[in-house]
Structure formats: structure tokens, C-alpha cells
Amino acid sequence: MRSNSVQTSSNPTFTESARRTQIMKCAIEVLAESGYSGASLAEIARRAGISKSVVLYYFSGKDDLLSSVVFDVYGRAGQAITEALSHEASPGEKIAAYVRTNLHFLEEHPADIRAVVEIVSNARGSDGTHSFVPQGEDPVLAHFEQLLREGQDGGEFREFDPHHLAIIIRSAIDTASGRLVADPSFDLAAYTRELLSVVELATGIHRSEESS
Amino acid sequence: MRSNSVQTSSNPTFTESARRTQIMKCAIEVLAESGYSGASLAEIARRAGISKSVVLYYFSGKDDLLSSVVFDVYGRAGQAITEALSHEASPGEKIAAYVRTNLHFLEEHPADIRAVVEIVSNARGSDGTHSFVPQGEDPVLAHFEQLLREGQDGGEFREFDPHHLAIIIRSAIDTASGRLVADPSFDLAAYTRELLSVVELATGIHRSEESS
DNA sequence: CTATGATTAGACCATGCGGTCAAACAGTGT
């Protein structure tokens, strides 16, 4: 992954970086609107108003383009989350901030998330196995699981299975992007509120103002 | 949807019903193993040891085949859930049974669920919109939401938003099929246990033996 | 002006797709 036809390393031309971001942006749009199967190189190029060859001039192939999109979006989302978590002290606050920031990023960049979901859940190698889904250990999930574990070790939380609870909460986060496109009336703010209270109840966090 | 080339109504020949179920079974296998894009008519036919034309002889097209698979699996799953719910009286018990039965069906028929997920999340019409995802109202979700609402109206539950809580819990159910294929060490029984306790906490169900 | 490298368009290609079609095969009643 991550290899270009034109040299990427030293001298990214103005045109090159501009074209790359433009093509990635169009790819995201097409992926979000028409899904994985609708995101052909021809369609992406048409959207960008350029020839199909240009796409393959700046990306070594479709795999490279999709990898770059995933890498870019993951990077930006991860940065936002890391930044948000740094402002919180207690594990309980960190977890709430984690959930809030994830859904906030989705609210501001719905197409980006949809595109990544389309790629991750559909891109497969020639052997038929997923190209982006980590087989053994998912670092994103492991990170969140660690957050839960820290709160539990600090005695702040109730007894629960951090691994499986992490899966449950992350699924609630990940499903939101699908809801957002399927249901125009979906209220993301209300969903965030509900999910946050569920997370509080599920972790059994000790908060003075929350105990009923 | 649901139209065949050969007459389906009155006289389903022995060969016909046998072939149809065989083809659907192979389609499910291929979908579960190789995903939507890997599930070509040629591959399904190869798996069944028959010619591609036979598939199109018993199904009017690929859409018909995939529709039939979704219809079949949904029917069997729905039947199992309805049956399980009929044995429970209180809303709290019904909801627990709902979650348990969903995950139990997944445990016994993982390929069927994977296949349906692949179809539902990937099949799109010529206009690019999803073919199986209901745009406005999802009956599956609405049914579960109604269960939550009944428990709430009965005063058995805490205050929560039934619609959004239904989405959260269903997402936890739906994510399990993906985990099952991505992580061979995934412990579905432990996951079910954890999810059931989260559901209890989230609904705030009043149970004598559960209050801490 | 010219040479050079970056950039672009468009023709082209092999492959795989869903689907059609005519012909052959198998059984069964007459």
C-alpha cells in the first residue's frame, strides 16, 4: 500500500498535491453517495472533471487511492479524538469525550466516514479476505478498550467485561453513519445524548450529579 | 421482487424446490465467504456444480436470487424470534429474550446472517440507492422499539428515548456477525451475557435479584 | 526558439459481469 507512480517523497509539486486531494475528495463523494460498487475510476474522474488516466497518474492504482482515503480520514479523526481526550482527566470524562468526539466528527464529516465504511467493509484482496479489517487485533477497538480498563482499574467503574463492552459501545458509534444516510430525520444530537447516558449506566461511573 | 422464470405458484416440481434451496444455500456460502462482489452467478454456479444457466432458469435474475435469500433468512429468523417472545410475559423478559434469540440465531446460522448483511448493505438499484434498506421506517427496528416502549409505558423501565435506545441495542446485535468472521476467538456467549447486562442497565429494569 | 519534464486526454485491451439463446437430453404418457 501507499505507493505512487509519480515520486511522492521529496518534491510534491503544487499540481500534484492539489490533484491528489481533489481526487480523494471526489472519491469520498462518490463512495458516500453511490457506495463501493458505484465508485469506479471512471465515475470518480468524471466527478473531478478529469480523465481517468489522471487518477492513475497520481495513484498507482485503485487500491492506492482507496488506501490513501482511509489513511487520510483515519488520521484526521484520530487527531481530533486524541486532542479531545487530552483535555480530560478522569477515565469517565475521557470516555464521554471519546464518544462525543466520534459522533461530532461524523456530524461534521459524514461523507468521509461513509466512504471509509464503504471501503473497509467491501475492499477485498484477490483471496477474498478483507483488505482493511485487521484480522487479529483492531487497534481502534483496543484503544477504547484500554480506556474502559483504566477506569475500571481506578475503581471508578462497575464490574464489566472491557473487551465486549468496548465492542458494544463502538458498534453504537459506528452505526450512526449508516443511520445518517438512511434516515434524513435522524437526530444525531439526541442520539449522542442517549448514547452518553447508556455509556454512563453501562460503565456504572460514579458521578455526584448523575446518581438517581 | 420475487418473480421466477419457471412457474412458482401451483406445481413446484421436486427438482425445482431442491435446486432452488441448493442454489440459495450456495449463494449464502459464497456471500459469507467472499462478500458481495465475490458472489457472481458464475461463482455460485461453480460452487453448486451446475451451469450458470441453471441459476437463471430457477431465478429470474440475480436480484430475484438475492431477494429470495433475504426473504428466506429473514423469515426463519423472524419466526424464531416470534416464537421465543411468545414464551415471555413481562416486557423486560421479552427484551432479554429478543436479544438472546437474535444472537442465538446468529450462532447457529452465521453464514445466513453474513449473507443477508452483505446483500442488504451492498445491493443497490440503478439509481445508486439501497435496494433493501427501507428509507423511512425500518419495521425490524420499529418492532424492537415498540417492545421498549411497552416496558416504559408499564412503568417497569427508567426514562429513556425508545427510538435511539433501540438503535443502540440493535447495533450491538448486528455488529456481532461481523466480529464472528473477523475474530475467530470472539466469544459469542460472553458477548451475549455482557450485552444482556448492558440492556438491563440501559432500560433500568426493576428486577428484585438485579438491584445492586 | 528549443529542449525537457510534468501533465493530460483518449484510444485501446483483457477480463469478468449478468443475461439470452438455441440445441440437446431425460423422462413420461399415448
Added chain:
DNA sequence: ACACTGTTTGACCGCATGGTCTAATCATAG
């Protein structure tokens, strides 16, 4: 023997895909 229906095959078609290649364009340095 015949016809008839159900069943199966393999050749074939039109189309879209990801990708290659050649030639033309553009900018800029000499």
C-alpha cells in the same frame, strides 16, 4: 414410435471495469 414438458449445457452478446500506452499539451529553464 411419438410428442411433450422439464431440465441442462455451452456458446454467445453487450457492457463496464481497472489498467496500459501513445501522443499531444503545457510550463519553464537554457
